[in-house]
Amino acid sequence: MTMKNPIRFLTLLLISPLWVAVANAQVDFTPVAVPTEAVWDAAPAFVQEVRAPLAEEAELEAFGGVVYLLTDTQHDARGEEPVNFRRIVREARNISGVEEVAQQQIVFDPSFQRLVFHHVYITRDGERTDRRDSVRVDFARQETEFDRLMLNGQVTALMRLDDVRVGDVVDVAYTIYGSNPVFDGQDFREFTLRWAVPVERLFVRSLWTDGDVGYWDVFGGKVDVIHQTGAGFEEFRYDGLQVEALDPESGAPSWHYQYPALRITGFDDWQDVTDWAEPIFNLEPNAAVRSEVERIRARHETPEDQLLAALRFVQDEVRYLALSFGQGGYVPASPDQTLQTRFGDCKAKTVLFNQMARELGFTADPALVNLYSGRGLDNYMPSPGGFDHVITRLRHDGETYWVDPTNSHQGGTLAALTQADYGWALPLTERGEGLVSMAAERDAEGPSLIVREEVDLSGGRSAPIRLSVETVRTRDEADFARAVIAEVGRSGLQRNYLDFYNGAFGDSEFVEPLRYEDDRANNQLTVWEEVDLHTPYEDGATPSAYSFNFFAHALTRVVENDAERRRVSPLAVGHPFHIRHEITIKLTNGGRNWDLENESERIENSAFEYSYTARRSGDEYRMVYEMKSLGHVVPSDAASEVLREQDDMMDAIFYGFDMTEPQRRPSK
Template sequence: MKWMHLQLKLQAVFLFFVSCFAAAEEYQVAPAANWVKHHELLTPEIPRDQIRDGTFYLMLDTQLQVSEQAPQQRFNRTVMQAVNQSGVDYISQLNIDFDPNYQFLTLNSLGIIRDGQYIDKLNSAELQVLQRETDLASRIYNGTLSLNVIIDDMRVMDILDYSYTVSGSNPVYQHFSTKRTLNWSVPIVQQFMRVQWQKPTPLYINFINGESPVTKTKLDTGFDYQISQHNEPTLSSASEVPHWYSPYKEVYFSEVNNWQEVVNWSLPLYQSAIEVSPAIETIARQIKFQHADLESQIVAALRFSQDEVRYLGLEMGTNSHQPTPASETLALRYGDCKDKTVLLISLLKALGVEAHPALVNTEDRKRTASLPVSPSLFDHVIVTLEHQGKRYWLDPTISYQRGDLENLAQPNYDVALIIKQGETGFTDMFTEPALKRIQVSDNYQIPEGIDEPVSFSTQYKYGDFEAISRRSSIAKNSLKSIEDDYREYYQDTYKGLKTAKPMLVESPEDTGQLITNEHYTIDDFWRPEGNDFQNDFYASEIQNSVYKPEQRERNNAPMWFRYPNNIETTIKVTFT
């Protein structure tokens, strides 16, 4: 086993060097293709009171060529001016991302305009291909590379003008789709969006939060669609808004026009990976032997996919959306959301339970249902099933989840697209939590003497995802560290507070709650007020759950608020 482990490490090192060597061949410097349309640059007066990061954007130009015969081409040109030293720092280094598994990068132009004169920087700039794993902290490896460009001799008021073309698209997508934001929080002089559509199938164009004129020109095959904007008004979003809210205008181009087409595209990806192999049947038999009723078996299958298979995403190329076969994920004992979803569905199938993948968007949430149809809208997948007339949502990527089926904390991303034959739209995900999020019981034992220490005990019952979060925090930070944090929290209110006995933690398997029991003594509890003594008692969890908005005038922007947020506090004061 040691020799095999060493071999695997040597293979990984070899592949690393091969990939580094290959990276140098995965971009070139060449002029833009003939199909690309050139736009003349405008240089108006700089609106200095609206500039951020010291950068004035003069042009954003995106052009795509899509045909059945050749790889997709995406041309991008950006022109921006450094109006101060902050702008010089901001624009003098670029990172152009591409996926070498299915894309090829061509740097078309790179130069600066100084006092009206163009200075070519293609030969003097430093170019280097870097591995760019932006989701590494989330344990996701996507294989993206970045052409790092460092421009020499950049000065204040210089204009950077660069363009590049990315050829190729992820082959996992059978249909074309793209989107573009059309108004921003900073001024942009010129914006261009163009799709040269050379396919016989129709291309659907939809807008969100406003529209812009679209010029349509007939081609031999298909059409040329162009959007041109000049000095579009800036727009700023309100503060304290939900994650899903966006006031910005966007245009969506898509080859699909209904969600059933997205379901039909996704179905074979998951069906080909769901399997009841001998190894999966063995796990299912063990679950049946240990758990008599079906509800417990469902939870045990979920727990296995959560706890026995670690989260790790190797999402290079088609693996971004193509799940790994269930038996392979079981053997590897790691996988991302779609791999763990397929494994859980396979285990449930071996237990005689029908389950399906459900695509969700963790950022856009309920806004997803109102967006134009596109297979690329989703960033997460979970499992859904029906049992005794009730729908359940199960997420195999969650750690530290406990509770039986009725008390299981169910994820809520507002809407989900269930990948099942015949599904044509979204399903509402909201499920009323079985337990309160937080239940607090504060007990104060007041002695007869004013100067005697007060005994204070508190019990917290965390339910739903709050229990999962607290259980995870204890596992990562140690119980002692959590205990110290809790004591310091109370000492902000009671300066004379001391720990009377160690904190006790309970975790009932049936409810999935996390229960903490704390015991303290408080010296100098009472404050003199004239001839009397007094103190205040706070329902702090309820008090802290409500906040005063910083921005009062919101222009119809929604304000974020946790929902549902069930908190119960009981304060009991006993006088001797």
């Protein structure tokens, strides 16, 4: 969504009348011009000189052909604008290293930041030369998230050096000045104290006015940070020597810190963040909103139907587009502007829906969330930097609903709506509530994905296998399928399915066009397929022997397969998943000469439940597979068992029939 850069996004959330007024004004979607030339000047006065280890003093191995001799980060929050100084010194050990150190990319936002270069040195055979006059710096706006309909106006400065050789040491220093003025001196920072590459000397220093720090800690590992006070200031310092690379464990939750970090914020607590953010999202409704609400009232009788119509309007008739240029990166567009342009980001859509919901008599509060790390917000420092998205907390008749106005193609009534659950949320109300858990006790529900397949082998080897499939999706599975069909259409969905069958079974064709039925009110989407598999069999050891292999393809892994089994970090679980796959085999010869047994298997651990049953009835053999995830995370000491049993489950969903004429016997 649009709040991609969390520090930038909420820097505007100040309870200043000026910025409340700006929020009600029209947002300018015009990006700031790209700089045309580099600016050079001396380093800021507060910067302390830090000695870079010599190349011959390096004790750690090269990474990607580069020895990282020094990373120097110094930050000053005491002035009218924050100042961030960076220096990096690297040696190229081979041609790969030369390619790395001969260029450097620096990303900044020219709408509120200034980039100033200080020096570019190359040391070769003990002699240092100044390359300032020969280095080339180009500026370009690289919208890396355009495919997600997100444009932020950030600029990349690309520094390129000529004549860089193996053994050269490249030393670059620069400073980024500024932040959006709505910070009004408030700041929050996070400094990583260990990297994915080895660093000979990793230096971090941060200066704050005495009394401005509301909270600080070192999180994600044991690292000694020096905290001291001086005449009117506080200083945080870390000076690490021979800092080994940290290889993060795979499969860990996105909210789990593996790299140690120094975190400093000027906010005292989450109430402080709420007081800062609340006024900008809670705006007074205007005539354009009231007109749209009256149109909805005239077409729908009950308050619940009216609310659902308002939600569908914002989700499906206001397209998602995030133009986060300047103010647009911080201030939500006003509802009348959103109605006029018919586009908006998460901020604009949420503000519009909240106003419509309130006009309809519902209690609607904006709620800040984090799409990826929201389950770890309770361990995050209090600051706007913890959030990258905003949704709605809706309350009605004693019930609470978490609604995402950006979730297009969503189905279901208000009571059956698939609610957003990102872990923790910060509702923006005048009284403040702090972080609130989004998790709610849900009534036990059946599978959200049910696949029923009939595999007809009765024609024997000379005939194609007829595959008849009914797929029933509900809840979030229906929402997802509805979005896919909206993008690719029925024919595109059929093409995708046919590609799967061709890849899995060889020559395949739809004998009837794929059909689907979308009951959006009840949020159930059903797809029917009739497919002939023309070359599904594999030859056996003798001319009369052949086999057919199939699998319960609806079932999926819920943890990363390559995750370390012996680990320190917890293991993330894809959740919620509840899938049922039913397969009925129509046997040859009316079921005669088949030696089939009833079977059952069950696996249960802290991540998922899995069950399998197989029953013979006349000329049919029916297999039922079911898998249900149990939570979002597995403790590290249970990871090995979960991964092993996931492998067992994935092995068990494959089956095969080894057949001969006239004798046939299945294999598992």
